[in-house]
Amino acid sequence: MKNSLTDSDKELHKKFSEYGANAKEWIGKCKLLLPHIAEKQIWKKKGFMSIYDYAAQLAGMNQRSVDDALWILRKIQDKPALLRVAEQRGINKVRPVVAIATVKNQDFWAEKASRLSRAALETYVRDLKQQENNGLDLRTGPQNKPVHSYGSGNGNSERIKPTTATYENVEMNVSAEVAETLRKLKGDKDWNEFMQELIQLKRAELQKTPAKPAPVRTNSRHIPADIKAYVLAQTGGRCAYPGCNRPYTSLHHTQRFALDHVHDPDHIVPLCTAHERLAHEGLIANEEKSPAQWQLRHGPDKNSDKFYIDSLVGTYR
Structure with a gap:
C-alpha cells in the first residue's frame, strides 16, 4: 500500500505533515503562555467562561492538556535551565523529570532532557529510581541495605540468604495447585536458588543452538544467523537490561563493532529502543559485563574509545 502512492497522494501527505508539524509547534507555544494567561486572567477579560474555554476555543486544547501544561510550568518556574529546554524543545521534553x-x-x-528522547528519558528516570531503591549508587555501586523477602502471596514468606547480590520483593498470585507444586519442587532449597534453577531450565528450552557460536571477525555489520539466534535465546527476544521486559528492537555490540569489527556472542545483547539509546549515550556502566551487573551512571566516560563512536552515532539520530 505504501508504494501505491501517486504524485498527488504524496503531495497531499506532504502538506498534511507540514501543517501537522506547524500545529504542534504553535500548540507548544500556546502552552508556554498559559501561566501568564492564568495569572493575568486574560481569559476573563476577554469574556470567556474559564481558562479551559479560552484554550479550547482559541487553540483547540482540552482540559487535560491545559492542566498538564500548567502543572509542568509551575514545577519548573524556579528552574531556569529546565525552562529553557521547555521553551526550545517543548514542555513534553521536560515532563519526565519535573x-x-x-x-x-x-x-x-x-x-x-535536551539529549534524550522522551521515551529514553522516561526509562532513565524509572531505572534510576529502581536502582536507588535496590541500594545501587550511580557511582559507588552496591550499598548495604536489608535483604528483602520472597512472598508467596498468602502472607507466608521466606528469607533469602544474604549475599553481595541485590534482591527485590516479589509476589505472585497463582492457583493453589501451582503453589503446592512449587513448594514440593523447591524442597529444602531457598527460593532464590530454586528460581535460578527454573531460569536455567527455561533458558535451555529456549536455546536453539546448544553450542555457543565462535566470534566472527568481518567488515560486514550483518550479524551471522547462528550468533543472532544464540543471543536472542538468552533473553527470549526481550531487552537484556535488568528489569526491562520490552521486546528487543536492536542487537547491541557492547564493545562497539566499529572498534573491533567482531561479532562476539558474549558482547552482543538485545536491547529495546530506549535502552539502546541510553547505551549509546554512555549512561550504562559495566557494559562489557553481564547485563545483570549493569547500572546507570551520570554521564559517559569521555576517555573511553567507545565515547567517540557513540558521539558519531548521536549525530545520525
Missing part, C-alpha cells in the same frame, strides 16, 4: 528535578540538580536534568 517531579524529581531540584534547583540544585536542574542543570543535570536539563542536559538529559
Whole structure:
C-alpha cells in the first residue's frame, strides 16, 4: 500500500505533515503562555467562561492538556535551565523529570532532557529510581541495605540468604495447585536458588543452538544467523537490561563493532529502543559485563574509545 502512492497522494501527505508539524509547534507555544494567561486572567477579560474555554476555543486544547501544561510550568518556574529546554524543545521534553528535578540538580536534568528522547528519558528516570531503591549508587555501586523477602502471596514468606547480590520483593498470585507444586519442587532449597534453577531450565528450552557460536571477525555489520539466534535465546527476544521486559528492537555490540569489527556472542545483547539509546549515550556502566551487573551512571566516560563512536552515532539520530 505504501508504494501505491501517486504524485498527488504524496503531495497531499506532504502538506498534511507540514501543517501537522506547524500545529504542534504553535500548540507548544500556546502552552508556554498559559501561566501568564492564568495569572493575568486574560481569559476573563476577554469574556470567556474559564481558562479551559479560552484554550479550547482559541487553540483547540482540552482540559487535560491545559492542566498538564500548567502543572509542568509551575514545577519548573524556579528552574531556569529546565525552562529553557521547555521553551526550545517543548514542555513534553521536560515532563519526565519535573517531579524529581531540584534547583540544585536542574542543570543535570536539563542536559538529559535536551539529549534524550522522551521515551529514553522516561526509562532513565524509572531505572534510576529502581536502582536507588535496590541500594545501587550511580557511582559507588552496591550499598548495604536489608535483604528483602520472597512472598508467596498468602502472607507466608521466606528469607533469602544474604549475599553481595541485590534482591527485590516479589509476589505472585497463582492457583493453589501451582503453589503446592512449587513448594514440593523447591524442597529444602531457598527460593532464590530454586528460581535460578527454573531460569536455567527455561533458558535451555529456549536455546536453539546448544553450542555457543565462535566470534566472527568481518567488515560486514550483518550479524551471522547462528550468533543472532544464540543471543536472542538468552533473553527470549526481550531487552537484556535488568528489569526491562520490552521486546528487543536492536542487537547491541557492547564493545562497539566499529572498534573491533567482531561479532562476539558474549558482547552482543538485545536491547529495546530506549535502552539502546541510553547505551549509546554512555549512561550504562559495566557494559562489557553481564547485563545483570549493569547500572546507570551520570554521564559517559569521555576517555573511553567507545565515547567517540557513540558521539558519531548521536549525530545520525
